[in-house]
Structure formats: structure tokens, C-alpha cells
Amino acid sequence: MKATGIAFLIRYRIPLLLVAVIATLLAIRPAMQLDFDRTIESLYAPDNxxxxxxxxxxxxxxxxxxxxxxxxxxxxxxxxxxxxxxxxxxxxxxxxxxxxxxxxxxxxxxxxxxxxxxxxxxxxxxxxxxxxxxxxxxxxxxxxxxxxxxxxxxxxxxxxxxxxxxxxxxxxxxxxxxxxxxxxxxxxxxxAYVAGEPIQVYDAFRYVEEDGFNLFLVSFVLLGVGLLILFQNLRWVTLPLLIVVASVLWTRGLLVLAGARLSMVSSMLNALLTIIGVAAVAHIAVRFRAERVNHSAQAALYRTLRVLGGPIFWAAATTAIGFLSLTVSNITPVRSFGLMMALGTGLVLLATALYTPGTILLAKKWVDLKSPPAEGALIATLLLTARTVRRFPLMIGAGTAVLIIASVAGMFRLNVETDFSKNxxxxxxxxxxxxxxxxxxxxxxxxxxxxxxxxxxxxxxxxxxxxxxxxxxxxxxxxxxxxxxxxxxxxxxxxxxxxxxxxxxxxxxxxxxxxxxxxxxxxxxxxxxxxxxxxxxxxxxxxxxxxxxxxxxxxxxxxxxxxxxxxxxxxxxxxxLIESLLADQFLSFGVAACGVIAMTGIALRSVSLAILSIVPNVFPIAIVLGGMGWLGLTINLGTAMIASVSIGLTIDSSIHYLTGFQSARRRGCSVAEAILETHSSTGRALVFATLALAVGFSVLSLSHFIPLVYFGLLTSLALIGGLAGNLILLPMLLTLRYPQSAIVSEPVPPTAPEPQVIAE
Structure with missing residues (x-):
């Protein structure tokens, strides 16, 4: 992010915060008016x-x-x-x-x-x-x-x-x-017992609507508790929750103004926006805490946004691309959901920009974060992982190849669930x-x-x-x-x-x-x-x-x-209804992968790194889909979107990791040093964000609607798999690309480029 833009956000943080709060309050009423289209027609394209x-x-x-x-x-x-x-x-x-x-x-x-x-x-x-x-x-x-x-x-x-x-x-x-x-x-x-296809369709929408609201509240509370444990600071817990609430209300309000209605798969809107907002704040929190060691709160926030503004923007862009890939689906609810989530992703980015400076710097006395529990053990584990990857890249690569081959074989065993009652x-x-x-x-x-x-x-x-x-x-x-x-x-x-x-x-x-x-x-x-x-x-x-x-x-x-x-x-x-889901799965994933590669290439200014970043993000998706095939699980409305949505979410971690890696390399670190440094800094943020989000997504397992249960659990697995891919496979690929780099025993302390420090 450009220095002038960051300076503007910080200098006018109070007016911008007031604008954000007023916009959020104004969005409450229209957001509450967003309803579901419960007709059978809403599940099909009009010309089907x-x-x-x-x-x-x-x-x-x-x-x-x-x-x-x-x-x-x-x-x-x-x-x-x-x-x-x-x-x-x-x-x-x-x-x-x-x-x-x-x-x-x-x-x-x-x-x-x-x-x-x-x-x-x-x-x-x-x-x-x-x-x-x-x-x-x-x-x-x-x-x-x-x-x-x-x-x-x-x-x-x-x-x-x-x-x-x-x-x-x-x-x-x-x-x-x-x-x-x-x-x-x-x-x-x-x-007496009551049944019939109209009842099934109605109950599906009813469960989706009820669960969408109830599960959002439960995941909201759980994420708040999780963030409080990790950050041990109410300000840094409030910030992501404010961002999530604002982006959800803004998205729903704009959908009402546009005359849109929610569909059967749209109940995941709130949960996914929560993921995106929490992930961005987790990275900001970890970086801000490191900068506070040597700088004032305002200067630390400036330096944090200077370093992370670009990665956060490009992470949101790639996430939007992942959701937009759903528009190639033959199923109307999936297409509309992709458009809604792309809009919501952009609004999360806007809410982050408007709320973060004002919320963090409003009262600097309680701005500092404490170390999360067992952070020392986590850093030691991350460094050990990095060294192990550097030491045995070929062995890890061979094991990964075997798993991917087995997963691809499992994908050919996937079946589409056409029994609507199984939902x-x-x-x-x-x-x-x-x-x-x-x-x-x-x-x-x-x-x-x-x-x-x-x-x-x-x-x-x-x-x-x-x-x-x-x-x-x-x-x-x-x-x-x-x-x-x-x-x-x-x-x-x-x-x-x-x-x-x-x-x-x-x-x-x-x-x-x-x-x-x-x-x-x-x-x-x-x-x-x-x-x-x-x-x-x-x-x-x-x-x-x-x-x-x-x-x-x-x-x-x-x-x-x-x-x-x-x-x-x-x-x-x-x-x-879901006959075309299997074809949609691979088609939307292909579109998402191409879009993500293009966006990542622009963000990193490197086509080779963009292509390389896809591997650790395809890995968890392949494992999830292949595992479904081997276990006999079927493709339904929820699992149909796993591939394209997951790659849009997990690629965010790759962008943050590779941005940190490039920054270390520009400061003269060897590949080994850059990997160790990135693991100990960016890696921590990835772990914190992923664990919080996996817990939030697992709440969907309480849903009465089985596609939401599948989506929540499988997306949690995909996120954890994406974390493993970015902390194991990605450094392994970097090691294979730069085999001449020497291994060092200790990481170089993370630093940031010297920006223009704003006075307190």
C-alpha cells in the first residue's frame, strides 16, 4: 500500500471511523430486510x-x-x-x-x-x-x-x-x-406425519435461514473467545468483530438495494465474511506487536500497514476471484452466491481500512498485545519445520506426490447426491x-x-x-x-x-x-x-x-x-438439481485457479512464484475431494463449492508468506534465512488465523442442513491443509528452486523497510 494512502488513513482516522460507524448503523435496517427466495424456480437457471x-x-x-x-x-x-x-x-x-x-x-x-x-x-x-x-x-x-x-x-x-x-x-x-x-x-x-416435496424445499430454506443466523452468532462468540485467548486484548478482539459486523451489514444492505434475494447456499455468507475479516486482522496484530518493540503505537501501525497493506489487498482480490469463479456454475444459487461473496470480500477490505486506524489508535494506553499461550513453543515448532523441510525436500516432495496421486484416484469415485432428502x-x-x-x-x-x-x-x-x-x-x-x-x-x-x-x-x-x-x-x-x-x-x-x-x-x-x-x-x-455439480466443481476450480495465478503473479510480480504458490493450495483441496471419493461421501450443494472457495481462501496465506519471503530476500537474506524468518513471523499469523477460522467453520457442523455441515467441516480441513501446505510444501518448493542457498541455524530478526514515521 502506498505511503500516502496509509498516511491519509491514519491522519483522518477519526472522521473515517465515524463514517464507518454511521454507514454500519444505516445499513442495519435494510440488511434485516434481506429475505430468501424459497421457490423451486430459484434453484434453476430461468432458461433451464x-x-x-x-x-x-x-x-x-x-x-x-x-x-x-x-x-x-x-x-x-x-x-x-x-x-x-x-x-x-x-x-x-x-x-x-x-x-x-x-x-x-x-x-x-x-x-x-x-x-x-x-x-x-x-x-x-x-x-x-x-x-x-x-x-x-x-x-x-x-x-x-x-x-x-x-x-x-x-x-x-x-x-x-x-x-x-x-x-x-x-x-x-x-x-x-x-x-x-x-x-x-x-x-x-x-x-399424524406431514411430508411432500414442497415441505422438503421449504424446510431446506427454513433450516438454511435459521442456521445462517444462529450459527453466525455462535461462531461470532467462539471467534471472540478464541481471539481473546490469542491476543489477550479486548481492543484487538473488538476490531475484527467490528469489521465482520460492518461488512455483513453493508453487503446485505447493498443486496437489498439491488433487489437481490438470498438463495439456499447463501447462508454461508456471514461465516465466510467472518473468515476474511479475522484473517486480515490476525496478520495486522502479529506485525503490529513486533513493531511496537521499537516504535510508538502510531508509527508501529504505519509501518504495519506499509508492509501488510499490499498483501491484504491482494489476498482479498484473490479471494474475490475464487468466489467469482462460481459464476460459471449451472446452478443459480451457486452463481448468485459467488457474486454476493465477491461483493462482500471487497467490503471487508473497505471495513478493514476504515475501522483499523481509528479503533487501534483511539486510546493508545491499552493498545499493546500480550504473547499468546505457548507462543515460544509454536515458534520453535515452526523453525524446526522449516529446517526439516530444507533438509529433506525430495522426501517431502515424493510423499506429497503419492498423496496427490491417491487423491486424484479418489476423485474419480465421487458421486453426486440426487436424493434431496439426504440434505x-x-x-x-x-x-x-x-x-x-x-x-x-x-x-x-x-x-x-x-x-x-x-x-x-x-x-x-x-x-x-x-x-x-x-x-x-x-x-x-x-x-x-x-x-x-x-x-x-x-x-x-x-x-x-x-x-x-x-x-x-x-x-x-x-x-x-x-x-x-x-x-x-x-x-x-x-x-x-x-x-x-x-x-x-x-x-x-x-x-x-x-x-x-x-x-x-x-x-x-x-x-x-x-x-x-x-x-x-x-x-x-x-x-x-445437483446433476451438474461434479462438472461445476472442476470447471469453477479451473477458472478459480487461472484467476488466482494471474492475480498472484501481479501481486508478487513473478509468474514463476504465482505458479509455484498454486501447488500448496491445490494439495489440501485434492486431499479433501479425494478423501470424499474414497470414503464414499457424495457431492452436494455445500461440497460443490469447496474447491473454488478453498483456493480463494488458502491462497491468502501463500501471498502473505511469499511477500514476507520476498521482503527478507530484498534485505539480503539467503533463501534459508528468508524461510526461517518468514516461518517465525508470518507463520505465526497464519497459525493463529487458521486455528481461529477452523473453529469458527466447524460450528457449521451443528446445522440441520447437511450441505452446511459438509461445507463447514470440509472447509475447516481444507484451511488446515492449506496451512500445512504453506508451511511445508511452499518452503519445500522454494528450497528446490534455490538449492544453492546455505542453511543457517538462527533466523534473522524481522525488520521492515524504513518508512516516513508519523509524529505522535
Missing amino acids: PRLLEFQKSRRLFGGDEFVVVAWEQDDALSDESLEQISRFSDTLSQVPGIEPESTQNISDTLTLKNFDSAIGSSFGPFQVFARRAAQITMRKRLIALSRGLLIGEDDRTVAVVLRLKSADDATVDRAVTYRRIRELAAEHDPK FREDSPVIVALNFIEDRLGGAGSWEVNFEAPDELTKDYLDRTRDLSQRLKSLTIEGNEEPLTNVVSLTDGLDLIPPIISSDLPEGNLKLLSGLQPELVPSLYNREAGRMRIILRSAERTQSSEKKRIIDAVAQEARQVFPDAKVSGIYVLLTF
Whole structure:
């Protein structure tokens, strides 16, 4: 950083501090207004073909967002039980946000409320007998059709299927609807269970939002305690926390002004900004303490910023590049998160510049830091590490190569997690409900296959539809004899009509079915649009690759009968949501690596050092991803960003290390002396910052949302691995590059270039 800029920050530190505080206070209100986009559309690019097909189907057949409420009912088909089911169903139907006329339950299905009006009054001379026979036949067929949907094979498990109003038509937020349904289910005797894809999506966002706030508070407190132990000075604990709070509020406030909304992965925004802010202050604190030995507080801060201003700036720039690489992702939340974090990184840099001089020099009496616990032992360990690296560079390099080769092999074993329910803990309400419903009723995943239909239904067309329906009902794939737990087509409804009241003409039967089941026909056949569909159900809790096999098998089977057939539904959207994650992982990492090399080359003014700095930062990422492959862990929304985010964070340490190394070399130190000096000074700051950040990130393991758990733990491992890479692999590479340098036994005391000292 230029001397004039540092002098400006110090000279006008009080006005700048006031500006920062006022800006932070003004940002509180808009920052609190930043909300989440909880729609399924937010998880896809607007032009994604699967999303467009889903939206088209929703326009043609109405919203297919269903919530299933299931429970055990003794003797479910008795008159008394059916009455109880009907009353509870009516109560659920009155919940705001529910389409009451579309509610399905076994009681109303078997009651045949519209039977008389639908069939008319004339059955000839045997009217009473014929009417009763038709009712009995239809009842049996309806029970068979409802198996696995409204009643289980055990005749004890029953369900009410609720259809949600569209977000545009609903008078209340979905959160109100879900909360009331769950309250009624909990009050029911026996307790009822609530599940469905919309509930899964809602809970994912709810957990992300709640955890994002709660985990930020926990990590904030933990980091404060950790920094107090390390720095033993409240001023130096307050400074990074002020920087973090300001940058978070500014970022959120600007996002609100820009009309942006948070997405499913954006809850990590606060935690990542915490990392960047704490890391910068850790380096400043260590350097400032060393400068205070011979200089006043103001001069020490000037000299500290003179030396570290450049590395801190370039570290922020490379971090922003790492996040911006996420914009190449095919997943909308990941792209928007990358842009948000790049903005936030820049604001952390601004907050550091505005808050640091004023906060540190406000009352110089309590400005000095004490030595952290066991600092002497840490320095001794760092020096021993440096000497060991200088002594056995080839051995360390060979071991590293073996680990990287094994890790690359592990990467080829990585799989993408397509089971959206795996994003939740096993004891979460949505998973408990899913297990109950899928064990007792069958699949909870709802989707469809739709195809072209004529303006007027013919017997030949209905026969083809019936043929496809039967094909799907008997569909099997290797290793799965029942991939579809329920198949409902228009022909199933038409086949409910007993021969005694059936019409000879398809359109006549269609009219009759419309009278018997008013909701069934428009939900399966859109005459105006010329489109027919078959509704399918599959097990939601299915192995990663199994859902895609089922979807592909259904599409292939349907296209043999109707060549234009297409599959759609929330089940399909959630399955393919993270299909591209594996490709995104490597693509975004490649972009991040190229951007980081370019930025590091500019910062260090050395292309060779920039390329060399990538190795110790790729190493921990390779270990983490390779380890995931060998351990059978899958790529999810959180782990998809590990590579590009980690390299943007760990490269900061490389920039600080290499800047210190170059500074020592410019003062005439040999490579060995420069490495020892850098280890004992910059190395300490790297250890302090990394340990504090690893603890903060590990707090994410408390999250209810599994991608956040993975992201927190794996990023902590990547940060620790990056620390090892920068303290072992980086000096090893420097040693191999400069093999002629002699080894010295003691480090040269760190010094700084003589700047213009500002008077107190």
C-alpha cells in the first residue's frame, strides 16, 4: 500500500471511523430486510429446459404441489373411521393456502357424493338393484386405485392429500400454511406425519435461514473467545468483530438495494465474511506487536500497514476471484452466491481500512498485545519445520506426490447426491415423516409423464394411453422391481365406471367421470392445450443414482407409445438439481485457479512464484475431494463449492508468506534465512488465523442442513491443509528452486523497510 494512502488513513482516522460507524448503523435496517427466495424456480437457471417443462405443466394442469398428511387409523374402512377421516380432512382443507376442493381422502373417495347426479335417475325396472351394484363395483375399484396413495395395504395407514394454492393465489405465506398443517397433525390422535416435496424445499430454506443466523452468532462468540485467548486484548478482539459486523451489514444492505434475494447456499455468507475479516486482522496484530518493540503505537501501525497493506489487498482480490469463479456454475444459487461473496470480500477490505486506524489508535494506553499461550513453543515448532523441510525436500516432495496421486484416484469415485432428502438429518421432522409414509404407503415423490392428446378422445387413443399406463405399472429396472409405487391415468378413472352405467362413446364416459370425480379429468387432460398426462409416484428416499435411472426408464417407455412424451414434476427437478455439480466443481476450480495465478503473479510480480504458490493450495483441496471419493461421501450443494472457495481462501496465506519471503530476500537474506524468518513471523499469523477460522467453520457442523455441515467441516480441513501446505510444501518448493542457498541455524530478526514515521 502506498505511503500516502496509509498516511491519509491514519491522519483522518477519526472522521473515517465515524463514517464507518454511521454507514454500519444505516445499513442495519435494510440488511434485516434481506429475505430468501424459497421457490423451486430459484434453484434453476430461468432458461433451464426442465424448469420450463415444469412451469408449462403447471400452467396446463394446475399446481402440483402436494402435501401428504398420514397416520394410523384402526379399521380404516369402517363407517366410523371414514367419518373421522372426513372430519380431519375438512379441518385440513380449511387451512389458508390450501385448495379445499382438491383435497383427497379415502372417505370422500368412497362416499361417491356425486354418484346420483352423475348417472341420472333411470336404470330401468331394476333401478335400486342396478344402482347398488354399480356403487359396490365402483367402491372396490376405488379402493384398489387408492392403494399406496390414500390407504395402505394394511388397511390401517391412511392419508389426506392436500393441494397447495399457487403462490400468486394464496392469501398467506407458505410458512403459515405449513406451520398450521403441522400443528393440526401434531394435535391429531394418533399423531399424524406431514411430508411432500414442497415441505422438503421449504424446510431446506427454513433450516438454511435459521442456521445462517444462529450459527453466525455462535461462531461470532467462539471467534471472540478464541481471539481473546490469542491476543489477550479486548481492543484487538473488538476490531475484527467490528469489521465482520460492518461488512455483513453493508453487503446485505447493498443486496437489498439491488433487489437481490438470498438463495439456499447463501447462508454461508456471514461465516465466510467472518473468515476474511479475522484473517486480515490476525496478520495486522502479529506485525503490529513486533513493531511496537521499537516504535510508538502510531508509527508501529504505519509501518504495519506499509508492509501488510499490499498483501491484504491482494489476498482479498484473490479471494474475490475464487468466489467469482462460481459464476460459471449451472446452478443459480451457486452463481448468485459467488457474486454476493465477491461483493462482500471487497467490503471487508473497505471495513478493514476504515475501522483499523481509528479503533487501534483511539486510546493508545491499552493498545499493546500480550504473547499468546505457548507462543515460544509454536515458534520453535515452526523453525524446526522449516529446517526439516530444507533438509529433506525430495522426501517431502515424493510423499506429497503419492498423496496427490491417491487423491486424484479418489476423485474419480465421487458421486453426486440426487436424493434431496439426504440434505436433512435423520431425526428431522421431514425425514421422520418421509420414512413413515414410504414405509406404510409407498413413494412420496410425485411426478408425471405428459404427451400430446387430441381435441376429441377416441377409443384408439385411450387404448394407447391405457397401454402406456399398464407398461408403467409393470415397469421394472435392474435391481428394482417396483420403481413406481403408484400410477394414475385418465383411463384408470374411466375404468372405474361399471359396465352397467358405461357409455359406448369415450366422450360420454369422460362426461360421466367428470360428474363422479370433478377434479380428476382436468388434472389429467387439457383439451384446449391438447395435452394428457399420467401421474406417477416413486420412493423419495432412493439411492443417489437410482432416481435418474427410474426417470430415464419412464421416459424411454413412454416415448415408445407417444414419441413426444416428457417427464416433469418437483421430483424430477430435485433429482437433476445437483446433476451438474461434479462438472461445476472442476470447471469453477479451473477458472478459480487461472484467476488466482494471474492475480498472484501481479501481486508478487513473478509468474514463476504465482505458479509455484498454486501447488500448496491445490494439495489440501485434492486431499479433501479425494478423501470424499474414497470414503464414499457424495457431492452436494455445500461440497460443490469447496474447491473454488478453498483456493480463494488458502491462497491468502501463500501471498502473505511469499511477500514476507520476498521482503527478507530484498534485505539480503539467503533463501534459508528468508524461510526461517518468514516461518517465525508470518507463520505465526497464519497459525493463529487458521486455528481461529477452523473453529469458527466447524460450528457449521451443528446445522440441520447437511450441505452446511459438509461445507463447514470440509472447509475447516481444507484451511488446515492449506496451512500445512504453506508451511511445508511452499518452503519445500522454494528450497528446490534455490538449492544453492546455505542453511543457517538462527533466523534473522524481522525488520521492515524504513518508512516516513508519523509524529505522535
